[in-house]
Amino acid sequence: MPKLTSDTAFLKTVHLKEDRIPANADEFPFHLPVIKDFPGIYFHPNVTYIIGENGLGKSTLLEAIAIALGFNPEGGSKNFNFSSYDSHSSLDQYIRIARGVYQPQDYFFFRAESFYNVATNIEELDEFASGGPRIIDSFGGTSLHEQSHGEAFFATFMHRFQGNGLYILDEPESALSPLRQLSMLRRIHDLVAEGSQFVISTHSPILMAYPSASILELTEDGMQETELEQTSHYKVMAQFFENKQRMLHHLFD
Numbered sequence: 001m002p003k004l005t006s007d008t009a010f011l012k013t014v015h016l017k018e019d020r021i022p023a024n025a026d027e028f029p030f031h032l033p034v035i036k037d038f039p040g041i042y043f044h045p046n047v048t049y050i051i052g053e054n055g056l057g058k059s060t061l062l063e064a065i066a067i068a069l070g071f072n073p074e075g076g077s078k079n080f081n082f083s084s085y086d087s088h089s090s091l092d093q094y095i096r097i098a099r100g101v102y103q104p105q106d107y108f109f110f111r112a113e114s115f116y117n118v119a120t121n122i123e124e125l126d127e128f129a130s131g132g133p134r135i136i137d138s139f140g141g142t143s144l145h146e147q148s149h150g151e152a153f154f155a156t157f158m159h160r161f162q163g164n165g166l167y168i169l170d171e172p173e174s175a176l177s178p179l180r181q182l183s184m185l186r187r188i189h190d191l192v193a194e195g196s197q198f199v200i201s202t203h204s205p206i207l208m209a210y211p212s213a214s215i216l217e218l219t220e221d222g223m224q225e226t227e228l229e230q231t232s233h234y235k236v237m238a239q240f241f242e243n244k245q246r247m248l249h250h251l252f253d
Contacts, residue, residue: 003192009045010166010197013098014065016040020094029064029089032057037222044214047188047198051208051231052218058201059113059170061218064091065199066109066168075111075170076118104197106165110156112174119144119152149175157187163194173204181206205234 004010016038021030029035034057041048050058067073072080111118123143126134136143140159144152153175161167173181181204188198188210202208208215208228217226228234240247 004045004195004197006045007100008102009043009100010102010104011043011069011097011199012100013043014041014068015096015098017094017096029057029060029091032060033220034061034218034223035091039223041216042214043197043199044212045197046192047200047210047213049208049210049213049215050199050201050218051203051215051233052223053232056218056220058218059111060089060091062168062170062199062201063111064089064095065097067092068095068097069107069166069168071107071109071168074114074117075109076121077109078107080118080121104164104166106162106167106196108156108161108165108167110153110167110169110172112153112171115144115149115153115156150177150180154180154183157184161187161191161196163191163196165191165196167191167196167198169198169200169202171201171203173202173207178206185210203233205231205237208233 006012016035025031025036041050050062052058063073070078072078074080122135122139123145126136129135134141138160140155142155144155147155153172157172172184176184185207188207192198192210200207205228208231215226215228215231216223217231
């Protein structure tokens with residue numbers, strides 16, 4: 001399947017059900033700047049990035065989208081149904097998602113902070129399964145707990161993601177070296193060429209570099225679309241490497 005277009009994208013838009021927002025919207029997650037003035041998201045048919053500083057609601061927003069699509073809050077495919085700790089917000093009940101005409105053949109919600117729980121659930125399911133292929137075989141065949149975090153993450157990206165899929169990734173770079181992040185960028189490219197769509201929350205300027213992607217940056221003023229070179233992440237890294245001594249001087253002074 002070729003790259004998706006605006007006419008064939010699996011995921012098109014997400015908006016708030018503003019008529020359902022509580023009158024007292026000063027509590028989590030309604031107090032977040034991005035929710036207070038939510039302009040809606042028009043997803044790029046190939047790759048959409050949701051970025052911003054910690055605490056601005058990236059993961060909360062991504063989690064709500066994933067849950068509204070039928071994913072387990074802690075991650076996995078739509079067949080995963082477990083809960084290690086019920087901590088997700090109720091935001092999924094207040095958003096409206098518009099999907100495309102075509103349905104993806106593969107789905108996965110990758111959440112770095114709870115990936116350990118997904119790996120554990122896979123082992124539990126395989127231990128008690130009777131007959132048929134093991135779930136871990138679709139992740140490369142080696143226990144995810146017997147690999148480093150980075151290896152387990154990358155095994156998922158390389159083996160579990162099959163193409164023609166909708167993939168929602170929350171900080172997938174958190175255990176990846178810069179070289180692995182470049183490899184991940186290539187993997188995204190290969191999967192896009194096979195008709196996949198990505199929605200990614202990340203802090204990595206490397207992962208944000210996918211050509212022609214949509215980058216939505218969350219700030220205290222809300223959310224706006226931007227270019228890689230205009231993101232705070234890119235600017236900080238560029239300033240550091242262009243004049244490391246000056247930045248360290250101000251940092252340690």
